[in-house]
Amino acid sequence: MKTLDDLLRQERFSDADIIRLLGLTDPEDCERLRRAAYDLTTRLVGDLVHYRGIIEFSNRCTLNCRYCGIRRDNRALERYDLSLEQLVEGAVWAAENNYGSVCLQAGERRDESFVAFVEDCIREIRARTRSERLPEGASITLSLGEQPLETYARWRAAAGEADCMRYLLRMETTNPEIFARLHPDGFAHEKAYASRIQALRDLRTAGFQVGTGGMIGLPGQTLADLCADIRFYQRMDVDMLGMGPYILSRGGDMLDEGMLEQGPLLQLALNMLAVCRLVLRDVNIAAATALQALAEDGREQGIAHGCNIIMPNITPRPVRKRYQLYDNKPCIDEEPTDCRACLEGRIHRMGRRVGWNQWGCSSHFRRRM
Numbered sequence: 001m002k003t004l005d006d007l008l009r010q011e012r013f014s015d016a017d018i019i020r021l022l023g024l025t026d027p028e029d030c031e032r033l034r035r036a037a038y039d040l041t042t043r044l045v046g047d048l049v050h051y052r053g054i055i056e057f058s059n060r061c062t063l064n065c066r067y068c069g070i071r072r073d074n075r076a077l078e079r080y081d082l083s084l085e086q087l088v089e090g091a092v093w094a095a096e097n098n099y100g101s102v103c104l105q106a107g108e109r110r111d112e113s114f115v116a117f118v119e120d121c122i123r124e125i126r127a128r129t130r131s132e133r134l135p136e137g138a139s140i141t142l143s144l145g146e147q148p149l150e151t152y153a154r155w156r157a158a159a160g161e162a163d164c165m166r167y168l169l170r171m172e173t174t175n176p177e178i179f180a181r182l183h184p185d186g187f188a189h190e191k192a193y194a195s196r197i198q199a200l201r202d203l204r205t206a207g208f209q210v211g212t213g214g215m216i217g218l219p220g221q222t223l224a225d226l227c228a229d230i231r232f233y234q235r236m237d238v239d240m241l242g243m244g245p246y247i248l249s250r251g252g253d254m255l256d257e258g259m260l261e262q263g264p265l266l267q268l269a270l271n272m273l274a275v276c277r278l279v280l281r282d283v284n285i286a287a288a289t290a291l292q293a294l295a296e297d298g299r300e301q302g303i304a305h306g307c308n309i310i311m312p313n314i315t316p317r318p319v320r321k322r323y324q325l326y327d328n329k330p331c332i333d334e335e336p337t338d339c340r341a342c343l344e345g346r347i348h349r350m351g352r353r354v355g356w357n358q359w360g361c362s363s364h365f366r367r368r369m
């Protein structure tokens with residue numbers, strides 16, 4: 001068998017290589033994998049970590065994904081919507097504080113008033129985040145689920161000409177049985193699965209930078225499944241990845257399905273991030289907030305394993321508690337801890353710098369353009 005060091009020097013990986021790397025548990029081996037991913041990131045992507053200030057503007061949702069704390073049937077949850085003014089103010093705050101980019105996330109809805117609301121928000125944010133420091137205004141990532149192509153096209157058009165629009169739509173898992181088990185909404189899973197792939201293609205057609213990803217450590221998920229996820233990201237030629245560990249949610253409907261222990265789950269998630277860096281090379285990879293639900297320095301560990309994006313939560317404090325997709329979500333207390341300063345220190349300690357006042361498009365996206 002190849003030595004681990006030989007394997008880590010490769011530029012192409014077989015499925016067997018990927019599965020071997022994902023399954024590393026010996027601390028010295030894991031450290032070698034981490035180092036290879038971190039160094040490749042420095043070489044291909046540079047030493048900047050970019051912020052996307054995330055605004056969770058509504059927890060209303062028409063879907064019932066079983067892992068998710070804000071699913072439709074969670075009756076215990078008080079629902080909220082931010083107003084256009086609140087949302088735009090959040091984005092303007094982000095731009096004034098040198099964030100080059102914001103992310104708008106909410107539960108999934110397709111009604112016209114929702115679509116039009118998002119359109120108005122995009123227009124306002126693009127107009128009101130221009131300044132001397134950010135002459136082109138903020139770039140915007142949407143994370144609003146599956147929509148028809150016309151809706152994607154309207155949202156894209158609302159931003160104007162610039163290449164500033166991104167969309168995150170996680171596949172969640174490419175294993176069709178697990179996908180079906182997670183999404184009980186009554187439609188045949190082949191159809192649901194195919195429509196997710198179509199949506200990712202439509203986003204590209206509509207002119208978005210496209211991101212996908214999934215959850216790591218789902219009940220029943222194997223290393224071969226995670227390898228298949230990586231192959232899927234590769235085939236879809238995505239620009240960005242958002243992936244994190246699956247965390248139990250009391251508002252969800254999976255309380256009695258098996259969970260990995262925290263330590264092994266965190267290691268598996270970190271291995272997955274590192275292997276994605278090695279295989280997908282120049283894409284943007286986010287250090288998911290869910291990492292921090294497992295360890296206080298979870299997101300820094302993500303940076304150390306090849307992530308170059310962090311999404312600080314800039315949702316107004318009073319509603320944060322009502323957007324708990326999973327338990328133990330960090331930074332949701334009423335105390336206005338300053339995530340911005342706190343995070344910058346954390347990033348410096350990982351040998352990285354913050355890419356203030358930049359859009360931070362992925363090198364992959366720039367190359368494919």
Ligand code: 5AD
Pocket residue numbers: 067068069170172214215244245246247248249252290325326327
């Ligand atoms: N654990 C981890 N991630 C979750 N998400 C939703 N619920 C959970 C959970 N219990 C993720 C999904 C979704 C994203 C917005 O949040 O992957 O796409």
Ligand code: FES
Pocket residue numbers: 330331337338339340342343
């Ligand atoms: Fe929120 Fe540190 S990142 S307080």
